[in-house]
Amino acid sequence: MTSEAEDRIIAGIGARRADLVALTQDLIRIPTLNPPGRNYLEICEYLADRLGRQGFTVDLIRAEGAPGDSPAHPRWNMVARKEGARHGDCVHFNSHHDVVEVGHGWTRDPFGAEVEGDRIYGRGSCDMKGGLAASIIAAEAFIAACPDFRGAIEISATADEETGGYGGVAYLAEQGRFDPARVQHVIIPEPLHKDRICLGHRGVWWAEIETKGRIAHGSMPFLGDSAIRHMGAVLEEMERTLFPLLATKRTAMPVIPEGAKQSTLNINSIHGGEKEQEEDYTGLPAPCVPDRCRIVIDRRYLIEEDLAEVKREVTALLEKIRAERPNFQYDIRDLFEVRPTMTEKDAPVVRTTAAAIEKVLGRHAGYVVSPGTYDQKHIDRIGRLKNCIAYGPGVLDLAHQPDEWVGITDMEDSAKVMALVLAELLAP
Ligand SMILES: [Zn+2]
Numbered sequence: 001m002t003s004e005a006e007d008r009i010i011a012g013i014g015a016r017r018a019d020l021v022a023l024t025q026d027l028i029r030i031p032t033l034n035p036p037g038r039n040y041l042e043i044c045e046y047l048a049d050r051l052g053r054q055g056f057t058v059d060l061i062r063a064e065g066a067p068g069d070s071p072a073h074p075r076w077n078m079v080a081r082k083e084g085a086r087h088g089d090c091v092h093f094n095s096h097h098d099v100v101e102v103g104h105g106w107t108r109d110p111f112g113a114e115v116e117g118d119r120i121y122g123r124g125s126c127d128m129k130g131g132l133a134a135s136i137i138a139a140e141a142f143i144a145a146c147p148d149f150r151g152a153i154e155i156s157a158t159a160d161e162e163t164g165g166y167g168g169v170a171y172l173a174e175q176g177r178f179d180p181a182r183v184q185h186v187i188i189p190e191p192l193h194k195d196r197i198c199l200g201h202r203g204v205w206w207a208e209i210e211t212k213g214r215i216a217h218g219s220m221p222f223l224g225d226s227a228i229r230h231m232g233a234v235l236e237e238m239e240r241t242l243f244p245l246l247a248t249k250r251t252a253m254p255v256i257p258e259g260a261k262q263s264t265l266n267i268n269s270i271h272g273g274e275k276e277q278e279e280d281y282t283g284l285p286a287p288c289v290p291d292r293c294r295i296v297i298d299r300r301y302l303i304e305e306d307l308a309e310v311k312r313e314v315t316a317l318l319e320k321i322r323a324e325r326p327n328f329q330y331d332i333r334d335l336f337e338v339r340p341t342m343t344e345k346d347a348p349v350v351r352t353t354a355a356a357i358e359k360v361l362g363r364h365a366g367y368v369v370s371p372g373t374y375d376q377k378h379i380d381r382i383g384r385l386k387n388c389i390a391y392g393p394g395v396l397d398l399a400h401q402p403d404e405w406v407g408i409t410d411m412e413d414s415a416k417v418m419a420l421v422l423a424e425l426l427a428p
Helices: 003-015 017-028 040-053 125-145 169-174 227-247 307-324 348-361 376-381 408-426
Strands: 057-062 076-083 086-096 119-121 150-158 185-188 196-201 203-212 264-272 292-301 330-338 366-370 388-390 405-407
Touching: 003 017, 003 125, 003 408, 017 040, 017 119, 017 125, 017 408, 040 057, 040 076, 040 125, 040 150, 076 169, 086 125, 086 408, 119 125, 125 150, 125 405, 125 408, 150 169, 150 408, 169 376, 185 348, 185 376, 185 408, 196 348, 196 376, 203 227, 203 307, 227 264, 227 292, 227 307, 292 307, 307 330, 348 388, 348 408, 376 388, 405 408
Parallel strands: 086 150, 086 185, 185 388, 196 366
Antiparallel strands: 057 076, 076 150, 119 405, 196 388, 203 292, 203 330, 264 292
């Protein structure tokens, strides 16, 4: 690729700034709320129409039978592919089209896509319709400047990332859409900031722990056995031994923010005794000794850790209490697990993106690993494709917040980086 061709691509993106803004606004104005999964077909059809006009072959794919898929809320995905003039690699941009609930505290219309200064406001602007729009503009500008490119470009907009991705990328990966014979490079334009490359994420293990007791009248607790007090013993032992142990486990992965460079554990919920009544219930609760107490733990683990060992730490703690505490009985049940993943820094998509960041922004790329998971997990495990990163515009901290916004200049710069990646990998 000559620098003259690169200049043409960069200029093409500058010339598309108004289009980039309008496209992002259109996407924000389709409220693809998940749960429950609204307007998925509408956003897929909007994208299919646009990319179809640009010469892409478009497939709309419903993840029939996937978790969450129903006649009322079908899980629609869109995959667009444009073949080049000659055989070569395929570069795939994958964005999720779903957004999380609006929540409280907004001062803007969450689906109004207001522009003020260099910002576009709205739910999903940063996470990640801004990134989706940037990748589309990047592809269109590259194709216009280099119509005789080799290989292929794919753009997908997929469902349900916010709820695990099973009706989205996982489904497409199971259908072979990320087979390494079909796709060689994947960029997920999540909002990691325009000068950073996200190589992967930590692992996840969720489990439910239940302690057991015996119900009795609350005025005579000695006739029963309190499952909540047993759970109290579990929590106390966690405070005393498990949390300090996790704090000593540090990773060499460049995880951000700093606090996530160690193993972490969150207790997502606790429920014990009588079920909470509806808010309009005006009676008193009943006096009972609780016979069940449950917590859900969310353990995030490091690439240096082994999942079996991570689980053993918790079961060993529970067994220790059982040995010491009269009548202590428990169950533990796995809910969800994701292996940690990290793409090598010398993988082709990493090297070319780092070089493009230097060209566009005049500074070295930063490398990060995400504290939580995203769709790369499915591309890695089901698709068996390792050459995958997250790279896109936006400030991660704004995701899921009130008054979420994305910077227009950031989107434009990211689009330039993405287009130069295409130029490098698919040059004629
Ligand atoms: Zn996201």
